[in-house]
Amino acid sequence: MARARYQGMNIREIAQGGDGVAELPDGRVCFVPGALPGDVVEVELTRDKKRWARARVLELETPSPWRVKPECSYAERGCGGCQFWHVEPAQELRWKAQAAFEAMQRIAGAPLPEPGLHPAPAPRGYRTRVSFHQRRSREGRVELGFFKTESHRVIPVERCAVAIPLLNEVLESWRAPLALLGEAEILVESAGAGEAVISATLTGAEAPTAAALDAIEKRVQEGGALRGLQIEGSRGERWQFGRPEIDADQILARPAAERAMAPGQFRQSNAGVNQQLVTRASELLHEVGARRVLELFCGAGNFSFALDGQVEALHGLEGSREAIADARAMADAAGLETLSFEGADLFDERVYQALEPGAFDAVLLDPPRDGAQAAATWLAAPGHTIRSVVYVACDPACMARDLGTLVGGGWRVEGLEFFDLFPRTRHIETIAWLRR
Numbered sequence: 001m002a003r004a005r006y007q008g009m010n011i012r013e014i015a016q017g018g019d020g021v022a023e024l025p026d027g028r029v030c031f032v033p034g035a036l037p038g039d040v041v042e043v044e045l046t047r048d049k050k051r052w053a054r055a056r057v058l059e060l061e062t063p064s065p066w067r068v069k070p071e072c073s074y075a076e077r078g079c080g081g082c083q084f085w086h087v088e089p090a091q092e093l094r095w096k097a098q099a100a101f102e103a104m105q106r107i108a109g110a111p112l113p114e115p116g117l118h119p120a121p122a123p124r125g126y127r128t129r130v131s132f133h134q135r136r137s138r139e140g141r142v143e144l145g146f147f148k149t150e151s152h153r154v155i156p157v158e159r160c161a162v163a164i165p166l167l168n169e170v171l172e173s174w175r176a177p178l179a180l181l182g183e184a185e186i187l188v189e190s191a192g193a194g195e196a197v198i199s200a201t202l203t204g205a206e207a208p209t210a211a212a213l214d215a216i217e218k219r220v221q222e223g224g225a226l227r228g229l230q231i232e233g234s235r236g237e238r239w240q241f242g243r244p245e246i247d248a249d250q251i252l253a254r255p256a257a258e259r260a261m262a263p264g265q266f267r268q269s270n271a272g273v274n275q276q277l278v279t280r281a282s283e284l285l286h287e288v289g290a291r292r293v294l295e296l297f298c299g300a301g302n303f304s305f306a307l308d309g310q311v312e313a314l315h316g317l318e319g320s321r322e323a324i325a326d327a328r329a330m331a332d333a334a335g336l337e338t339l340s341f342e343g344a345d346l347f348d349e350r351v352y353q354a355l356e357p358g359a360f361d362a363v364l365l366d367p368p369r370d371g372a373q374a375a376a377t378w379l380a381a382p383g384h385t386i387r388s389v390v391y392v393a394c395d396p397a398c399m400a401r402d403l404g405t406l407v408g409g410g411w412r413v414e415g416l417e418f419f420d421l422f423p424r425t426r427h428i429e430t431i432a433w434l435r436r
């Protein structure tokens with residue numbers, strides 16, 4: 001059956017997640033990826049649901065006055081890595097923040113304070129860590145790049161405009177040896193001054209051939225900007241070459257000592273905005289006089305070490321064993337006794353029941369995309385001494401659900417700020433702070 005087409009569709013706003021929003025003649029809302037407020041477009045429906053639809057642009061009838069020529073050529077070829085190359089960064093942030101804020105108010109079911117906005121220091125060339133897909137094309141070529149929008153087809157990428165120049169240099173010189181590994185997820189990250197590491201996770205069933213491993217070993221020995229490389233096979237096997245480790249100052253906003261840390265684990269991938277986030281969270285905890293802080297989802301201590309000297313005690317909980325080992329090693333190396341770290345599954349409610357009820361006066365949390373439902377439920381209940389919460393989130397919708405739980409437990413959302421952690425993409429980072 002032919003897909004429905006509509007002409008003269010006015011894009012009225014950006015939805016949370018970055019799509020343009022229009023209204024179909026029957027009143028249904030229609031999400032249009034790549035369209036901007038002010039555009040008038042002809043579209044073809046790609047999904048046709050009872051209450052909503054999704055469509056792709058067939059023709060840009062009248063371009064939005066906010067449209068600019070994308071500085072990234074892959075954006076015009078449908079690269080799904082970024083969504084906002086065709087608008088100025090300041091306007092991009094305003095739209096993303098507005099969409100996130102409206103969704104948050106709706107989901108939280110409570111009025112939220114007017115948000116503050118923090119633009120990124122650099123809207124391009126900022127990513128210190130980029131994940132590429134390496135796939136075999138229909139013709140049998142191994143291609144490395146990003147998925148095309150709404151597809152699992154790889155768009156081969158020579159240079160990524162949001163990556164720091166070092167990562168592009170390494171990618172250029174390592175493309176051929178990496179292709180010998182076949183299908184894989186390729187993570188390239190900065191490791192120290194002028195050096196990067198690569199972690200390749202093989203997605204096919206085959207182990208790498210001896211010839212591929214030999215070629216990679218020789219290439220690492222030749223030297224250059226790659227400090228080390230590790231390969232993980234589909235059955236958990238691991239091969240390491242050179243020195244696949246990362247200087248702590250690439251992972252932590254304010255490391256307490258010089259140390260090397262494990263590659264491949266979570267890290268904030270925009271160093272400039274990470275400094276903004278850590279500074280703001282520290283200020284907020286200072287303003288409420290937080291002395292004994294429970295930090296949830298602390299990673300390797302990105303926020304924790306910045307609080308050394310400001311608080312009497314901080315206890316960090318985190319699920320990644322490698323991150324906890326790194327955080328403990330850093331605290332030991334710097335002789336810090338006020339900071340302690342422990343492994344825990346923070347989606348498990350029992351972890352919170354086991355905490356001493358009077359041990360903390362503030363909570364700092366920075367959960368993954370799923371949010372922190374178990375933590376919010378525990379914080380909303382009576383029986384503990386916590387009076388301040390600073391909540392850092394990468395998913396506004398899950399954060400809003402948790403804020404709703406907290407407000408239901410008598411917490412007040414005192415402030416809300418958006419940070420452009422990933423300029424040119426649909427993502428936005430949020431800090432909310434609450435009192436009870």
Ligand SMILES: C[S@@+](CC[C@H](N)C(=O)[O-])C[C@H]1O[C@@H](n2cnc3c(N)ncnc32)[C@H](O)[C@@H]1O
Pocket residue numbers: 266267268297298299300301302303317318319320323344345346347366367368394
């Ligand atoms: C957004 S990151 C924040 C890490 C850290 N605050 C930072 O800035 O580097 C979320 C963290 O949650 C951890 N995590 C994910 N699921 C978890 C779980 N179920 N229990 C505990 N930690 C978890 C991840 O390992 C990751 O370190």
